[in-house]
Amino acid sequence: MAQAFLGILVVLILFQLGAFAKKKGNMKDTHKFSLQWPLYLYILTVLLSTMFIFAMIYYISSVYTPILKVGNTGELITDYTFMQMLYYSGVTLLSIGYGDLVPVGAIRFISIFEGFLGIVLPTVIFIKEITKDRT
Numbered sequence: 001m002a003q004a005f006l007g008i009l010v011v012l013i014l015f016q017l018g019a020f021a022k023k024k025g026n027m028k029d030t031h032k033f034s035l036q037w038p039l040y041l042y043i044l045t046v047l048l049s050t051m052f053i054f055a056m057i058y059y060i061s062s063v064y065t066p067i068l069k070v071g072n073t074g075e076l077i078t079d080y081t082f083m084q085m086l087y088y089s090g091v092t093l094l095s096i097g098y099g100d101l102v103p104v105g106a107i108r109f110i111s112i113f114e115g116f117l118g119i120v121l122p123t124v125i126f127i128k129e130i131t132k133d134r135t
Helices: 002-027 039-064 082-093 107-130
Strands: 068-070 101-103
Touching: 039 082, 039 107, 082 101, 082 107, 101 107
Parallel strands: none
Antiparallel strands: 068 101
16 A cells, blocks of 8 residues: 555656646746756755765764664664665654664764754755846
């Protein structure tokens, strides 16, 4: 059931992106666009890139020492997969903070920085785009 819902969601998002691109193409003669693609796709790309970079940092750091513990039991996790690091990075970047994985040691400060970037990056991109001179 969850896979069907996810598939439908992906199809709807793709249709929405296609409709937006078509509308943007129709408006290119009357509106000046400074980005080559829609702003939300640009922000999404930046956030996904940031998430992958931090997931790689977490994964490489986890080779030497445990960096996460289970939130409700406090048990250190010793065998990591890249998908777990990607999940943790996404939860941290979006400032969701489920609490199921808790950073340990110096990774706590890297996680704080990632959460900060998750708030600041989209804001800076959006403000920069809307304050550009449109003449």
